[in-house]
Amino acid sequence: MSTVIETKGLGRDYGDLVAVDALNLEIQQGEIFALLGPNGGGKTTTVGLLTTLLRPSRGSARVAGYDVASQPAEVRRHIGVVFQGPSVDEQLTAWENLDFHARIYNMPRPLFRQRAAELLALVELAERQHEPVRNFSGGMRRRLELARGLLHQPQVLFLDEPTVGLDPQTRRAIWDYLAALRQQAGATIFLTTHYLEEAEDCDRTAIIDGGKLVALDTPAALKATLGGDVLHIRVTDVAAASELLRQRAQLEPRQGPDGLVVEVADGPRRIPELVALLDGAGIAVQAVNLRRPSLEDVFIKLTGRGIRAEAAEASETLGRRGRMGRRERGGDR
Amino acid sequence: MSALYTIWLRDLTRFLRNRSRIVTSLAQPLLYLAIFGTGLSSLLSGTSSLGGVSFTAFVYPGVIGLTIMFTALFTAISVVYDREFGFLKEVLVSPAPRLAVALGKVASGSTIALLQGVLTLPLAWLLGLPLTLGQVAQLTGIMAVLAAVCTALGLLVSTRLRGIEGYNLIINFLMMPLFLLSGALFPLAGLPGWMNVLVRINPMAYATDALRQVVLAGAAQPGFLAASRLHPVSLDVLVLLGFFVVFLVPAVRAFSKQE
Ligand SMILES: Nc1ncnc2c1ncn2[C@@H]1O[C@H](COP(=O)(O)OP(=O)(O)O)[C@@H](O)[C@H]1O
Ligand SMILES: [Mg+2]
Numbered sequence: 001m002s003t004v005i006e007t008k009g010l011g012r013d014y015g016d017l018v019a020v021d022a023l024n025l026e027i028q029q030g031e032i033f034a035l036l037g038p039n040g041g042g043k044t045t046t047v048g049l050l051t052t053l054l055r056p057s058r059g060s061a062r063v064a065g066y067d068v069a070s071q072p073a074e075v076r077r078h079i080g081v082v083f084q085g086p087s088v089d090e091q092l093t094a095w096e097n098l099d100f101h102a103r104i105y106n107m108p109r110p111l112f113r114q115r116a117a118e119l120l121a122l123v124e125l126a127e128r129q130h131e132p133v134r135n136f137s138g139g140m141r142r143r144l145e146l147a148r149g150l151l152h153q154p155q156v157l158f159l160d161e162p163t164v165g166l167d168p169q170t171r172r173a174i175w176d177y178l179a180a181l182r183q184q185a186g187a188t189i190f191l192t193t194h195y196l197e198e199a200e201d202c203d204r205t206a207i208i209d210g211g212k213l214v215a216l217d218t219p220a221a222l223k224a225t226l227g228g229d230v231l232h233i234r235v236t237d238v239a240a241a242s243e244l245l246r247q248r249a250q251l252e253p254r255q256g257p258d259g260l261v262v263e264v265a266d267g268p269r270r271i272p273e274l275v276a277l278l279d280g281a282g283i284a285v286q287a288v289n290l291r292r293p294s295l296e297d298v299f300i301k302l303t304g305r306g307i308r309a310e311a312a313e314a315s316e317t318l319g320r321r322g323r324m325g326r327r328e329r330g331g332d333r
Numbered sequence: 334m335s336a337l338y339t340i341w342l343r344d345l346t347r348f349l350r351n352r353s354r355i356v357t358s359l360a361q362p363l364l365y366l367a368i369f370g371t372g373l374s375s376l377l378s379g380t381s382s383l384g385g386v387s388f389t390a391f392v393y394p395g396v397i398g399l400t401i402m403f404t405a406l407f408t409a410i411s412v413v414y415d416r417e418f419g420f421l422k423e424v425l426v427s428p429a430p431r432l433a434v435a436l437g438k439v440a441s442g443s444t445i446a447l448l449q450g451v452l453t454l455p456l457a458w459l460l461g462l463p464l465t466l467g468q469v470a471q472l473t474g475i476m477a478v479l480a481a482v483c484t485a486l487g488l489l490v491s492t493r494l495r496g497i498e499g500y501n502l503i504i505n506f507l508m509m510p511l512f513l514l515s516g517a518l519f520p521l522a523g524l525p526g527w528m529n530v531l532v533r534i535n536p537m538a539y540a541t542d543a544l545r546q547v548v549l550a551g552a553a554q555p556g557f558l559a560a561s562r563l564h565p566v567s568l569d570v571l572v573l574l575g576f577f578v579v580f581l582v583p584a585v586r587a588f589s590k591q592e
Pocket of ligand 1: 019
């Protein structure tokens with residue numbers, strides 16, 4: 001395996017603001033790599049630097065073996081980009097947008113026609129392909145941008161918050177497609193997201209906050225740093241229960257929106273013991289909820305706050321599915 | 334080369350799709366002719382200093398130039414729009430050489446401006462100035478060069494400025510002086526020194542001069558054109574090509590370096 005993306009002390013300022021700083025990354029060929037971070041964390045700036053749209057203020061980066069600052073033309077020949085913001089031509093039809101892309105990337109015409117048809121079907125725009133993009137909804141435009149970024153089968157694919165505004169089925173289809181792309185063509189995929197569910201599905205995840213890398217590992221290893229499971233315990237007397245667990249079980253309970261939250265090494269085995277302990281002290285246990293630690297928990301531990309305040313709140317009350325569905329409908333207007 | 338063509342093709346597709354814009358830009362030169370020609374000529378009736386042609390005929394080459402300048406400068410704004418609406422990013426991360434992209438923009442802007450210019454030629458017959466095929470060919474050549482000069486100027490301005498308002502401000506500021514000091518409305522002979530300097534650095538003056546010499550070749554009194562012209566046509570065109578290079582080089586350089 002070879003290194004496809006490598007940064008050394010990479011940094012970028014906007015005036016006085018340090019948007020990205022001292023970024024050291026090494027990403028191997030065939031990896032699906034997620035850059036996770038809150039809004040304003042520096043994700044888009046990092047993508048801009050790696051795709052030659054922004055010049056580094058400090059440090060260096062190599063993509064597909066070429067330096068982004070001194071060999072940008074070579075870098076551009078090997079990458080595909082799906083931008084966070086809109087970048088399709090609204091006056092042109094979906095097909096014309098893809099056609100423009102194919103021409104500017106020098107794709108052979110038959111290959112273009114075949115792949116364009118394939119991708120338009122994948123993103124469910126086949127029936128609307130000859131309509132001007134200005135008639136499209138936000139979600140439809142997003143899907144077109146995705147199809148376009150995949151069209152020329154780049155060696156390295158950058159996706160900046162690719163699935164914002166997509167429904168779960170399309171999101172799933174895109175993920176399957178990315179996995180196949182990696183499998184068949186050995187493509188390397190670098191994506192940014194503030195959806196924790198997405199980062200979970202990647203090979204490795206880096207967490208960026210305030211322009212700085214705060215963690216980088218496989219999602220499993222990141223979660224392992226939390227040392228086990230997370231228990232949510234709902235009790236009648238929170239203060240007394242908290243004190244008891246601290247004294248007698250050597251735990252460090254936190255106050256959650258729905259009772260107490262404790263990290264334990266082996267959740268399923270500890271539940272009976274802890275319930276018995278609380279029961280014995282006359283504190284009624286109303287519910288116990290066991291959760292494997294999520295990247296959200298990792299994020300909170302590393303940065304001291306939720307990745308998005310409202311998302312953190314929602315995760316306590318809603319299941320994973322419900323949360324995803326709600327966000328997507330919000331984005332697809 | 335294929336990148337240049339792709340950029341050109343997209344801009345032309347957009348232009349041809351925008352019917353209302355074509356119609357309004359056709360009506361524009363007619364309106365100018367009516368205003369300048371009829372309005373001003375009533376003021377000047379009786380003067381015979383225009384070599385025996387009507388004032389409307391005298392103004393007509395300037396209106397051709399104005400149409401081209403207008404179209405070119407407002408087509409070059411597409412660079413600003415592309416940046417504002419994100420499409421430029423798609424182009425800038427692609428393998429298309431920046432030089433080819435910039436030249437593609439100049440090519441599409443020039444083509445569109447030239448098309449609009451050609452569409453003003455039938456007005457000549459309306460003004461009683463039937464053009465020979467040779468004249469039409471010559472005019473097309475001059476118009477193409479002017480279109481390229483103005484598009485390069487527009488590209489230069491667009492690379493220096495962020496935002497649509499900034500572009501419009503500068504272009505509106507430039508357009509009137511460029512037109513008024515082009516000799517479109519009055520002969521350039523006998524102007525005061527400072528104004529003469531401004532005329533000499535105005536590409537529109539050379540374009541109007543060249544267009545007028547060709548348009549009025551058969552209609553005006555023989556001595557008039559030779560006496561009132563700035564330069565022979567070929568020299569005018571040469572100067573215009575010089576302006577093109579002067580605008581194009583920094584425009585392309587700035588375009589290539591942009592983030
Ligand atoms: N063009 C710009 N000019 C000035 N500041 C910027 C610009 N782009 C981004 N920033 C700032 O840089 C920081 C990182 O932004 P960004 O990379 O867009 O974060 P993210 O993509 O993670 O939301 C933010 O504080 C943002 O306000
Ligand atoms: Mg971003």
